[in-house]
Amino acid sequence: MTAPDYESSLSGPEARVLIIVTGGTICMRRSPSGFVPARGFLKSALAPRPTFNDGSNPGPVEVVINSEGERRLYPSLRTPPSSYDGRVRYTVYEFEELLDSSSIDAKGWTQIARTIYWNYTLCDAFVVLHGTDSLAYTCSALSFMLQNLGKPVILTGSQAPMLELQNDATDNLLGSLIVAGHFMIPEVCLYFNYKLFRGNRATKVSASAFAAFDSPNALPLAVTTAMRTQVAWERVQKPRHIEHFSIQTNLDTTHVACLRIFPGIQPQMVDAVLKLDGLRGLVLETFGAGNAPGGQDNAMTKVLADAIQRGIVIVSVTQCLSGSVSPVYAPGMTLSRAGVVAGQDMTTEAALTKLSYLLALPDSTPESVALHMATSLRGELTEQSQTVFRHPDGVLPERVKNLAAMGYAVAQGNMEKVQDIMRVEQDWILNDADYSGNTPLHMAATSPNLSILRHFLLHGGSVHLRNRAGRTPLFLAASAGLPDHVGLLRQSGAHLHADELPVAELHARQRPVLWELAGVDVMGLKMGNKGKVEGSEGVLDGGSNGDEEGWNGRVDVLSRSPR
Numbered sequence: 001m002t003a004p005d006y007e008s009s010l011s012g013p014e015a016r017v018l019i020i021v022t023g024g025t026i027c028m029r030r031s032p033s034g035f036v037p038a039r040g041f042l043k044s045a046l047a048p049r050p051t052f053n054d055g056s057n058p059g060p061v062e063v064v065i066n067s068e069g070e071r072r073l074y075p076s077l078r079t080p081p082s083s084y085d086g087r088v089r090y091t092v093y094e095f096e097e098l099l100d101s102s103s104i105d106a107k108g109w110t111q112i113a114r115t116i117y118w119n120y121t122l123c124d125a126f127v128v129l130h131g132t133d134s135l136a137y138t139c140s141a142l143s144f145m146l147q148n149l150g151k152p153v154i155l156t157g158s159q160a161p162m163l164e165l166q167n168d169a170t171d172n173l174l175g176s177l178i179v180a181g182h183f184m185i186p187e188v189c190l191y192f193n194y195k196l197f198r199g200n201r202a203t204k205v206s207a208s209a210f211a212a213f214d215s216p217n218a219l220p221l222a223v224t225t226a227m228r229t230q231v232a233w234e235r236v237q238k239p240r241h242i243e244h245f246s247i248q249t250n251l252d253t254t255h256v257a258c259l260r261i262f263p264g265i266q267p268q269m270v271d272a273v274l275k276l277d278g279l280r281g282l283v284l285e286t287f288g289a290g291n292a293p294g295g296q297d298n299a300m301t302k303v304l305a306d307a308i309q310r311g312i313v314i315v316s317v318t319q320c321l322s323g324s325v326s327p328v329y330a331p332g333m334t335l336s337r338a339g340v341v342a343g344q345d346m347t348t349e350a351a352l353t354k355l356s357y358l359l360a361l362p363d364s365t366p367e368s369v370a371l372h373m374a375t376s377l378r379g380e381l382t383e384q385s386q387t388v389f390r391h392p393d394g395v396l397p398e399r400v401k402n403l404a405a406m407g408y409a410v411a412q413g414n415m416e417k418v419q420d421i422m423r424v425e426q427d428w429i430l431n432d433a434d435y436s437g438n439t440p441l442h443m444a445a446t447s448p449n450l451s452i453l454r455h456f457l458l459h460g461g462s463v464h465l466r467n468r469a470g471r472t473p474l475f476l477a478a479s480a481g482l483p484d485h486v487g488l489l490r491q492s493g494a495h496l497h498a499d500e501l502p503v504a505e506l507h508a509r510q511r512p513v514l515w516e517l518a519g520v521d522v523m524g525l526k527m528g529n530k531g532k533v534e535g536s537e538g539v540l541d542g543g544s545n546g547d548e549e550g551w552n553g554r555v556d557v558l559s560r561s562p563r
């Protein structure tokens, strides 16, 4: 059952989305040597289409293009109003080299992760255009690399180029933009053929059909119909840590391998792979629920067990399109006893990229990697004991009442009552908004009881949702003069929205310490240095700004630099 759309839509302030173009069919043109990626996507493919351009000619916007914080102005466009009464303002940032996705590897994943990291505080959401061939791998990799993600990152592509008369590119991109700009889904997702999948659950199932992707072990997070996009909020992952957004780059794909078991496979073949120089991890695609031939005199099991003894992590995933690896049959049980980790219902793409991510983490050991491979980090596998909450039908009035009751409880600082309401509504009431667009987190930002704010942050409340006046919870906490609330929100990755900065800077003249804590560059203000912000990543130079709409937000100081 899905929740009504009004609750978590960003209707009100205009959403800002950065479209990152990596290549793929979606931006390809015909050439004598076949389809090749082409530059100038905004001008050639988007500007002439009324669905992508309302003709209002918004000014250029800044995009941070490197780790020094260098900013460049790029032209932007605005969509006409959606059925949710919101518009999306977006710009397109093309990578220097546009690739067919069959050539994208860990270097490309790093480039995408860094671009998102550099521009995180400037945008409400990100859309990544990518070829379909290796799209499921990139989605999975990014889902692990983007740690404590608080904003939507939606990857899409197409089977036919946008510039071809009959194509799926137009609807895939428009659907991605609408979802990114209207719904606070803080996950790496894949939007294709009117469905939004969790990125690390998706797999390519057709080389030619428009329905090129599926996520056989996880229902879609949202589906677009002729009426609207229905989000299944109960399936959406929510933040559960008080942590900043950060990225882990340079996944270790050079020391992992993937091997598909087949009838008659020889233990020597498997041994040869396991003895590859420097190998640290292997994904084994096994039969059915995780079975593999034990080999003559258990030779295969011995080869696997020996490699595990040498510190190689071996993870078993099923060759079937759906279902899970679990040691129910004797051969599967034998593998498990030998130390092979059951990858449960992970896709091969998720298992391989997760292994590469865990091996790249500082201080990783074979034991820690094996342990984390079997648990869900980003919703990539279904843990057996996890219960799925389903909301009964027809409860909208009750939910609205509960939201109002929550408002009173928060204002009174009544934690007990807050917990009572959350027991009934589960966690997803936290991203619901009242008539003025305030979520429970907005209310808690000025609650007399700081632990209510902490409780919401630990149970999935988004720090990035803005009310109808465009205010974030952080802005409200600072306006109310509450340093503890401000500090806690900042710790959770909250930052002032670019639109809030001019007013925040005015407030900062009265209360510099408090507003500095909220993220205003008070020192820069004192020096009258409006275009520059010093952060952990160096000086970010605003330069001349032709943006009369005011998208001149600064890159906030994030506590962690990209690795």
Ligand code: ASN
Pocket (backbone or CB within 6 Å): 023, 024, 025, 026, 099, 100, 101, 102, 130, 131, 132, 133, 134, 157, 158, 159, 160
């Ligand atoms: N070869 C293309 C790519 O992955 C396929 C596509 O995008 N449909 O880049």
